[in-house]
Amino acid sequence: MTLKRKDLLPIQDTREVSLRYVIAVLFFLASMAFLIVLASNRAATGWSREIRSEVTVQVRPTGLETGSVAAARAAEVLAGVSGVKEAAAIEPERAKELIKPWLGDAVLEDLPLPNLVEVRLDDKAPAKTAALSEALAEKEIDATIDDHSTWLEDIEKSALIIRLISISIFLLIASAAAAVVGFATRAGLTARANIVEVLSLCGATDLFIARRFQYRFARMAGLSGLFGAGAAGAVMAVIKVTAASQSFLLALPFSWLDLLVLIPCPLLAAVIAAFTARTVTLRMLGES
Incomplete structure (x- = not known):
């Protein structure tokens, strides 16, 4: 069967x-x-990858220079550091747009905006935070570097x-x-x-x-x-x-x-x- x-x-x-x-x-x-x-x-x-390739620098003006001038000078210094692809000072209007979602329009009118420099690093050989700090210190620029490690x-x-x-x-x-x-x-x-x-x-x-x-x-x-x-x-x-x-x-x-x-x-x-x-x-x- x-x-x-x-x-x-x-x-x-x-x-x-x-x-x-x-x-x-x-x-x-x-x-x-x-x-x-x-x-x-x-x-x-x-x-x-995006966070590792970017660094934000907050610049504090010294002497008689304005915040915009200090940020521009810091950007020029950082652009010459090996491992930095691009460095540019963030315009006040753009800084406002970045902060607005967190604080709102009403607060922004009276809030002093930070002087920020956006630094894009080389993907293959990015500059170290210590090298950026050393370059700024040599030019006597008072700044704080945020490498976004906390976010990462x-x-x-x-x-x-x-x-x-x-x-x-x-x-x-x-x-x-x-x-x-x-x-x-x-x-x-x-x-x-x-x-x-x-x-x-x-x-x-x-x-x-x-x-x-x-x-x-x-x-x-x-x-x-x-x-x-x-x-x-x-x-x-x-x-x-x-x-x-x-x-x-x-x-x-x-x-x-x-x-x-x-x-x-x-x-x-x-x-x-x-x-x-x-x-x-x-x-x-x-x-x-």
């Missing part, structure tokens, strides 16, 4: 519709979590936390998918206990029976994973092309290349389902 997969498990089972939906949703969430990991890592890397540390910590949370969510969802498949396998095996018993009496091995469930749930989970990954890719595409979400892309800059990581998702879903179904089936048959 030749047994095919459909002899043990029917091709269509209305009870599995909800299971397909649950697995698709789980892998949609897992795919989105992975996409967020990639985007947050890209954002943190970009922000860190906060950004890197935040990015690490986001990555760890997203990876944890991905692993939790994958384990939840395995638990769902395991529950469905137990339910399917219990519902067909009589068939399984007859197959055993006819000489079918536990491995043969386990393979029937393995193939069934692997195929189902693979298809559900495909829908879940496709939905995640569609959501990412909508976010990327929608003009209203451009501010959101500053925090999570998705890339079209990120869609490539969704390709293995159906295979991963099938592998998880196959391993879980096989393990649960063999364990139940061994216990019986």
Whole structure:
């Protein structure tokens, strides 16, 4: 007697519709979590690169010189330091625009604005903070250098936390998918206990029976994973092309290349389902 997969498990089972939906949703969430990991890592890397390449210098005028003159003189000195790409004094109006979001218009009218110099460093061989301080001290310029190290540390910590949370969510969802498949396998095996018993009496091995469930749930989970990954890719595409979400892309800059990581998702879903179904089936048959 030749047994095919459909002899043990029917091709269509209305009870599995909800299971397909649950697995698709789980892998949609897992795919989105992975996409967020990639985007947050890209954002943190970009922000860190920008912060490392810029230094802000606050200049305090000495003697009879004005703040603007002191800032211009500091910019000229810093521009000649090795490892500095560009140095320019920040205009008062621009300084106002930078401070306005934090303090508002009313306060700015009576607030003395700092004299700032924006320094862009060479990407390959950036100047050290000590070298900038030494150059300013030689010209007797009273200034404070902010290398944004505090901001950089906060950004890197935040990015690490986001990555760890997203990876944890991905692993939790994958384990939840395995638990769902395991529950469905137990339910399917219990519902067909009589068939399984007859197959055993006819000489079918536990491995043969386990393979029937393995193939069934692997195929189902693979298809559900495909829908879940496709939905995640569609959501990412909508976010990327929608003009209203451009501010959101500053925090999570998705890339079209990120869609490539969704390709293995159906295979991963099938592998998880196959391993879980096989393990649960063999364990139940061994216990019986």
